[in-house]
Amino acid sequence: MNPILSCHDIIVDFDGFKALQGVNLDVHHGEIRFLIGPNGAGKTTLLDVICGKTKAADGKVMFQGVDLTKRREHEIVRHGIARKFQNPSVFTELTVFENMELSIKQNRNLFSVMKAKLTADEKDEITAMLERTDLLDRAYDPAGLLSHGQKQWLEIGMQLLQKPEVLLLDEPIAGMTGAEREKTGLFIQEIAEKCAVLIVEHDMDFVRNFAEQVTVMHEGKILCEGSMEEVQQNELVAEVYLGREAKVC
Amino acid sequence: MLKISSLKAGYDETMVLNNVHLEVEKGKVVSILGRNGAGKTTLIKTIVGLLKPMDGTIYWNDQEITHELPERRAKKGIGYVPQGREIFSSLTVEENLILGFEAVSKKIEKTLVLEEIFELFPVLKEMLKRKGGDLSGGQQQQLAIARALAGQPELLLLDEPMEGIQPSIVEQIQEVIVKIASKKGIGVVLVEHSIDSAFACSDEYYILDKRTVVSKGVVKNTNIEDIQQYLVV
Amino acid sequence: MRRKQMIYLLFFLILLLAPFYLTEFRLALLGKFLCYAIIAVGICLIWGYTGILSLGHGVYFGIGAYCMAMYLKLEASKGALPDFMEWNGVQELPWFWKPFFNPFFSIMAAIFIPAMLAAVLGMLTFKNRIKGVYFSLLSQAVVVVVVTLLIAKQDLTGGTNGLTNFSTVFGFSLSSPIVQIVLYAITVFALFAIFMLSVWITKSRLGHVLIAIRDGENRLRFLGFDPAVFKVFIYSLSASFAGIAGALFVLQVGLISPSMMDIIPSIEMVLWVAIGGRHSLFGAIIGAILTNGAKSFFSETYPDVWLFCLGILFILIVVFFPKGIAGLFEAFPKRIAKFFEKGVKKGESDSVVS
Amino acid sequence: MSIFISQLFNGLSLGSIMLLIALGLAITFGLMNVINMAHGELIMVGAYATYVMQLIFSKYLPENLFNYYYFIAIPISFLVASFIGYLLEKGIIRFLYNRPTDSLLATWGISLILQQIARSIFGAPNVAVVAPAWMDGGWQIFGITLPYKRLLILSLSIVCIALLYYYLNKTSTGLRIRAVTMNRNMASCLGIFTRKIDSLGFALGAGLAGIAGCSLTLLGPIGPTIGTYYIVDAFMVVILGGIGGLKGTIIGAFGIGMLSTVVEYSFGATMAKVIVFAVIILFLQWKPLGIFSYRTRALD
Amino acid sequence: SALEEKESSDGQNSEQNETDVVKVGILHSLSGTMAISEVSLKDAELMAIEEINNSGGLLGKKIEPVIEDGASDWPTFAEKAKKLLQQDKVATIFGGWTSASRKAMLPVVEQNKGLLWYPVQYEGMESSPNIFYTGATTNQQIVPAVSWLLNNKGKKFFLIGSDYVFPRTANSIIKAQLKAEGGEVVVEEYTPLGHTDYSTVINKMKKVKPDVVFNTLNGDSNVAFFKQLKDAGITSKDVTVMSVSIAEEEIRGIGGEVLAGHLAVWNYFQTTDIPENKAFVEKYKEAYGEERVTDDPIEAAYIAVHLWAEAVKKAGSFEVEKVKEAAKGIEYKAPGGTVKIEGENQHLWKTVRIGEIQPDGQFKEIWNSGEPVKPDPYLKSYSWAEKLSKNNE
Numbered sequence A: 001m002n003p004i005l006s007c008h009d010i011i012v013d014f015d016g017f018k019a020l021q022g023v024n025l026d027v028h029h030g031e032i033r034f035l036i037g038p039n040g041a042g043k044t045t046l047l048d049v050i051c052g053k054t055k056a057a058d059g060k061v062m063f064q065g066v067d068l069t070k071r072r073e074h075e076i077v078r079h080g081i082a083r084k085f086q087n088p089s090v091f092t093e094l095t096v097f098e099n100m101e102l103s104i105k106q107n108r109n110l111f112s113v114m115k116a117k118l119t120a121d122e123k124d125e126i127t128a129m130l131e132r133t134d135l136l137d138r139a140y141d142p143a144g145l146l147s148h149g150q151k152q153w154l155e156i157g158m159q160l161l162q163k164p165e166v167l168l169l170d171e172p173i174a175g176m177t178g179a180e181r182e183k184t185g186l187f188i189q190e191i192a193e194k195c196a197v198l199i200v201e202h203d204m205d206f207v208r209n210f211a212e213q214v215t216v217m218h219e220g221k222i223l224c225e226g227s228m229e230e231v232q233q234n235e236l237v238a239e240v241y242l243g244r245e246a247k248v249c
Numbered sequence B: 001m002l003k004i005s006s007l008k009a010g011y012d013e014t015m016v017l018n019n020v021h022l023e024v025e026k027g028k029v030v031s032i033l034g035r036n037g038a039g040k041t042t043l044i045k046t047i048v049g050l051l052k053p054m055d056g057t058i059y060w061n062d063q064e065i066t067h068e069l070p071e072r073r074a075k076k077g078i079g080y081v082p083q084g085r086e087i088f089s090s091l092t093v094e095e096n097l098i099l100g101f102e103a104v105s106k107k108i109e110k111t112l113v114l115e116e117i118f119e120l121f122p123v124l125k126e127m128l129k130r131k132g133g134d135l136s137g138g139q140q141q142q143l144a145i146a147r148a149l150a151g152q153p154e155l156l157l158l159d160e161p162m163e164g165i166q167p168s169i170v171e172q173i174q175e176v177i178v179k180i181a182s183k184k185g186i187g188v189v190l191v192e193h194s195i196d197s198a199f200a201c202s203d204e205y206y207i208l209d210k211r212t213v214v215s216k217g218v219v220k221n222t223n224i225e226d227i228q229q230y231l232v233v
Numbered sequence C: 001m002r003r004k005q006m007i008y009l010l011f012f013l014i015l016l017l018a019p020f021y022l023t024e025f026r027l028a029l030l031g032k033f034l035c036y037a038i039i040a041v042g043i044c045l046i047w048g049y050t051g052i053l054s055l056g057h058g059v060y061f062g063i064g065a066y067c068m069a070m071y072l073k074l075e076a077s078k079g080a081l082p083d084f085m086e087w088n089g090v091q092e093l094p095w096f097w098k099p100f101f102n103p104f105f106s107i108m109a110a111i112f113i114p115a116m117l118a119a120v121l122g123m124l125t126f127k128n129r130i131k132g133v134y135f136s137l138l139s140q141a142v143v144v145v146v147v148t149l150l151i152a153k154q155d156l157t158g159g160t161n162g163l164t165n166f167s168t169v170f171g172f173s174l175s176s177p178i179v180q181i182v183l184y185a186i187t188v189f190a191l192f193a194i195f196m197l198s199v200w201i202t203k204s205r206l207g208h209v210l211i212a213i214r215d216g217e218n219r220l221r222f223l224g225f226d227p228a229v230f231k232v233f234i235y236s237l238s239a240s241f242a243g244i245a246g247a248l249f250v251l252q253v254g255l256i257s258p259s260m261m262d263i264i265p266s267i268e269m270v271l272w273v274a275i276g277g278r279h280s281l282f283g284a285i286i287g288a289i290l291t292n293g294a295k296s297f298f299s300e301t302y303p304d305v306w307l308f309c310l311g312i313l314f315i316l317i318v319v320f321f322p323k324g325i326a327g328l329f330e331a332f333p334k335r336i337a338k339f340f341e342k343g344v345k346k347g348e349s350d351s352v353v354s
Numbered sequence D: 001m002s003i004f005i006s007q008l009f010n011g012l013s014l015g016s017i018m019l020l021i022a023l024g025l026a027i028t029f030g031l032m033n034v035i036n037m038a039h040g041e042l043i044m045v046g047a048y049a050t051y052v053m054q055l056i057f058s059k060y061l062p063e064n065l066f067n068y069y070y071f072i073a074i075p076i077s078f079l080v081a082s083f084i085g086y087l088l089e090k091g092i093i094r095f096l097y098n099r100p101t102d103s104l105l106a107t108w109g110i111s112l113i114l115q116q117i118a119r120s121i122f123g124a125p126n127v128a129v130v131a132p133a134w135m136d137g138g139w140q141i142f143g144i145t146l147p148y149k150r151l152l153i154l155s156l157s158i159v160c161i162a163l164l165y166y167y168l169n170k171t172s173t174g175l176r177i178r179a180v181t182m183n184r185n186m187a188s189c190l191g192i193f194t195r196k197i198d199s200l201g202f203a204l205g206a207g208l209a210g211i212a213g214c215s216l217t218l219l220g221p222i223g224p225t226i227g228t229y230y231i232v233d234a235f236m237v238v239i240l241g242g243i244g245g246l247k248g249t250i251i252g253a254f255g256i257g258m259l260s261t262v263v264e265y266s267f268g269a270t271m272a273k274v275i276v277f278a279v280i281i282l283f284l285q286w287k288p289l290g291i292f293s294y295r296t297r298a299l300d
Numbered sequence E: 001s002a003l004e005e006k007e008s009s010d011g012q013n014s015e016q017n018e019t020d021v022v023k024v025g026i027l028h029s030l031s032g033t034m035a036i037s038e039v040s041l042k043d044a045e046l047m048a049i050e051e052i053n054n055s056g057g058l059l060g061k062k063i064e065p066v067i068e069d070g071a072s073d074w075p076t077f078a079e080k081a082k083k084l085l086q087q088d089k090v091a092t093i094f095g096g097w098t099s100a101s102r103k104a105m106l107p108v109v110e111q112n113k114g115l116l117w118y119p120v121q122y123e124g125m126e127s128s129p130n131i132f133y134t135g136a137t138t139n140q141q142i143v144p145a146v147s148w149l150l151n152n153k154g155k156k157f158f159l160i161g162s163d164y165v166f167p168r169t170a171n172s173i174i175k176a177q178l179k180a181e182g183g184e185v186v187v188e189e190y191t192p193l194g195h196t197d198y199s200t201v202i203n204k205m206k207k208v209k210p211d212v213v214f215n216t217l218n219g220d221s222n223v224a225f226f227k228q229l230k231d232a233g234i235t236s237k238d239v240t241v242m243s244v245s246i247a248e249e250e251i252r253g254i255g256g257e258v259l260a261g262h263l264a265v266w267n268y269f270q271t272t273d274i275p276e277n278k279a280f281v282e283k284y285k286e287a288y289g290e291e292r293v294t295d296d297p298i299e300a301a302y303i304a305v306h307l308w309a310e311a312v313k314k315a316g317s318f319e320v321e322k323v324k325e326a327a328k329g330i331e332y333k334a335p336g337g338t339v340k341i342e343g344e345n346q347h348l349w350k351t352v353r354i355g356e357i358q359p360d361g362q363f364k365e366i367w368n369s370g371e372p373v374k375p376d377p378y379l380k381s382y383s384w385a386e387k388l389s390k391n392n393e
């Protein structure tokens, strides 16, 4: 099977500091791929490159045969790549509902937006998403009033409403309680039936529970790839990243 | 040394906390648990002074500080690691750390303190000249903790400090928390989402829900299953 | 909701009936203020809703006004060269003046030239992601450029004197009270139409996109929207509102000069909206009318100290009532009580959370 | 050739004036994020302070001291302007941190009021500041005259920038100022007395405006509305240089100074103004955050 | 209301006969950049009004001034003029300084059939039936100054002016005149209003070494220009600067010693040595302070009030049409010498004077025209000006 998204030899250079030094990564449809690695390994930077926020000094990002490297952010999103940031970023002055309304898959050019009316289908869709993210009773509150965790949920919900082909999640469960993590994990599994999910996460329990494929990054390079068990065996991974945890299991 | 009674706090019109009582003793690690939006951050912000309480009192070493400014509280020994890190993004890592010393009024050997910190977080030493904002998420989190430690606090307030930090360092931090609490006699308030990691390093726990403390106790005597219910969504 | 609509309707009705209860002079003043209110609605759209602070709307107002004024000047010159051209040694009517013999062209130009200029400027700056204060100050630089050029090319533009001394519009004498009343009525209708259009925009999904841009345009990019396109659109729209206001202004006031497009008037335009309430279109209208009313009143009553009064009024409103008059009506009693408690901390609560 | 050299000097001189008028703004606006439209009026305050010093010296002090009044006037205008800045901060500005657009509007109101106050105290017409006799004339070199006053202003601006650079980057108060202006809440949680630092920062910026005013008395008019002549230029320098750093402000100031003089020589002052502003507008298209700017990784 | 007012607006001034005061409007910039100059005009006009009131008023009525602030903003001038005429129903307005403010008020006074007295020298090319011009027009200031300079100083002229209407028009007149009379313009420079750096202009001046600098800069820029000229080591001995907008009031804001030796052309100086002026200066200083000075626009504003009063007395009425008719040919002993209202264009016959600035800030008159010069706003009597004025009338 062809990868839906593939990165070739990505190099990112911040004024001399090479945050990524030739990263190759393939993501396939319907896969949940975890990206782990020490702080500063370049995980966020890689996501930034894929979604167009950071420009690579060299290398190529291919998505379903299209070269995304030179595209602008919103074009990349329209191709079907959604991104959730490490810090929750929602529109604080819009209500939760309106946040979601803007996120549904729709024609986003000026004139379509001008004419757009909320259809019954869209409304159902949003309501369903509100329910799943436990925000139904806050639907008409400004998103700015939500707590950190609630914003995280809202943002995940928003990204899903876009019906992406590839979903990039940067530490999605940060700040969530155990039960919520579980719920999010299941949620992600469900999502992965329809699209590929690329997740950056530091919580090993979570990774163990939900990972199919794990990619470990270190110092701007891919260190190794495989299932969680395989990865754990790797000495270097244990040393630079997992610490004692590796031994526990 | 910290005693909060009948605290009522919130934002503008919305009340988030009501009738909260909390006590922290020297050398003890107290963790605060609760669902998202339960008001953990709100509580911490009220303790550091960023939020004015609507009602209730806060005592620090038997002195009332309910209405004091955050900077005064900091000088009195309350250190704070906020949720979201709040690094000074266009200052260098070094400058961020130096600012940590602001809270210290007595003379100290700053290089020694820094050495200690670098032992804990070696990355920071490598990145002294880099801008705080350029660090990765986890590096920033480490910097935020380091900055708070530099202030030699008597009470350390940590709002989800492990968020975004790689597992090996999480372990280290947990160790550090235990160590500084017991060895230096520093009180620690630790906001955590995961019971496991909270219980791994704390002595007491409080659980916030429905605007107030619904359960509290000593970690040693508590069965995790018994309190799980408060954290289920 | 209902109640609001009733208030709007009542307000426009009162405006429409003004010729029956105001003297000719006061009516002319009100007509002028309503032109300002049209600008205010446009500024409210870009500033209050979209978060674009333009300190250069005087330029669009001025261009609209000049377009109309050129027609009026040509009509007043009755086929001869406009007077100022003669004494500046211009021999022949410059090419770009010629289309303005046609009143309909002039009206269209007053609407579309500002919009086009705004679109070009917006295209450049918004696509290059210039925003916030940078954009505001840049728009100020544009004012300097345009005004300096207008003044320097006085043989073609009338220089500092601007264009004035008109006689007729469509053949009717501009000084006739009936014509003035008709022009006033047209202004009321224009304001009404522009207000309704703006209300509709803000209530639609487009309006939500605008607010999202204000909140965080980078985030919006990652929902697949191109903020630049929306910003260019709304900015041009608001420029064309200013242009319409300019055209109506010239018809009623009989004068346009570069000093009316300069930095000071441009900032004042923003102040009207700030005072009325930046997040409220209706507030913007009220703000424009009241601020200018107050200015006229103070300067008539206390010609020596009126600047003090006005300055203090600005400061008080901006500092203590950031939502302006509209905000006052929303929560008057609560604010007063709360202000003293909160003091400094107001408006800061969001920075630690984000 | 001599024209070339003297134009070069004029460019430097104009740049140094630009730098002086922008320096205070680089703090109040660049660092503290207050869009201080009253900056021009603080310049005016400095100018009037100099005028008053001159009056005092000529009326009440022995004549031979008059030659030195200017050296007293520099610190006095700094102090007077920073005191007024301090009062403004205490009374109004402190409510406006994190509300940049509101700060623009409120300081606009402040500028109206300060102008009117000046008019009530000193009258509407301009006042004359007589420079000490030794400042007349200039240094003859390469067959051209470099006026002493311009040389003085050039050196003054260099001294100011050096002191300011040292203060902001090498002292702990400087670090505090930068920290507070960046994130007031966090700074206070670290134990920095933010209110004091705020007042200090604003007073410092205002004081620098005062020095600018003092130096402008040597070259230009002194009246209630002189602030309006300099305010836009000052903002242009700061945004061209890039908010937040002094390096950019210096380059911005001298860049604008040089460009203006070059263009003015061939196209006249009016076109020079148009062209310089147009160049700034276009330059910002290319570098939207100015010559030196720092981009954070954060989304907004 | 506006609907009913249609007819009454025409005969508005008549109803004032019933009361025992007559209102007049005073409309100058009391705030903004122009306040620098205009505030003194208001003072002079108020002084004249008080004089008339103290000597029994006009036609048995006291004059009541209604003061409005034009705020250095032209539409405000239009608005306030309209207000004065329509609301306050003033018998006349005294006001304005810049040409732009006059142009803004012109259609208002014409449409409302009001009357405006404009007291400042200006660029000519205008004569509205509803305006009396008490300042100099070009042939009473610029034209004689250029002739004098050609005869006494040299042929190479350097023109420097602010970039707005008066300087540009003045310079086009000067160029035409120089062409006809054998002079030469070596440089013509304009700087934007409020410009404060003249180093480049001065450099050019050094390069071309003109005989004469003809200066039409606006108020504030003059300060910068002269200070910097002096610093560059150029004194009146090196090159004479002839100014048309620098009077005693402006000199106070620059410093006499900076300007010493340079020239200005006006119709009046504080030092003009005639008895009427002695009394005027004394009274003015008494009213507003010893440190205040009088100058040409102040005098022109002062006599405007008196000229109007004379016309009213002669007409026996405050009605605009009658006053205008009566004003023709009125002579008045002004502080600057005898003036006469020219009926043809409503300007004044005035004596032209050239003065040299002294270190104390006063003028020493070095030349005058002897006789009052007939006002010729369109320069019809000068053949070289044909092109400039061909359109007018």
Ligand SMILES: Nc1ncnc2c1ncn2[C@@H]1O[C@H](COP(=O)(O)OP(=O)(O)OP(=O)(O)O)[C@@H](O)[C@H]1O
Residues within 6 Å of the ligand: A014, A015, A017, A019, A037, A038, A039, A040, A041, A042, A043, A044, A045, A046, B134, B135, B136, B137, B138, B139, B164, D297
């Ligand atoms: N603009 C920049 N300038 C300089 N260095 C940068 C910049 N942005 C990122 N870096 C550096 O690049 C490296 C990779 O950062 P990145 O954020 O991708 O790490 P990460 O893997 O996401 O880490 P974490 O798990 O802590 O979030 C870090 O060392 C960081 O300091």
Ligand SMILES: Nc1ncnc2c1ncn2[C@@H]1O[C@H](COP(=O)(O)OP(=O)(O)OP(=O)(O)O)[C@@H](O)[C@H]1O
Residues within 6 Å of the ligand: A144, A145, A146, A147, A148, A149, A150, A175, B011, B012, B014, B016, B034, B035, B036, B037, B038, B039, B040, B041, B042, B043, B083, C349, C350, C353
């Ligand atoms: N700035 C604010 N203004 C108004 N309401 C707020 C604000 N910040 C938080 N809230 C509300 O206060 C409640 C408690 O928020 P808080 O941030 O204290 O929760 P938390 O327990 O820290 O949650 P999390 O685990 O998600 O961080 C939430 O319901 C939230 O909606």
Ligand SMILES: NC(N)=O
Residues within 6 Å of the ligand: E097, E098, E099, E100, E120, E121, E122, E123, E166
């Ligand atoms: N009329 C003038 N001097 O503008």
Ligand SMILES: [Mg+2]
Residues within 6 Å of the ligand: A043, A044, A045, A086, B136, B137, B138
């Ligand atoms: Mg990261």
Ligand SMILES: [Mg+2]
Residues within 6 Å of the ligand: A147, A148, B040, B041, B042, B083, B159
């Ligand atoms: Mg929290």
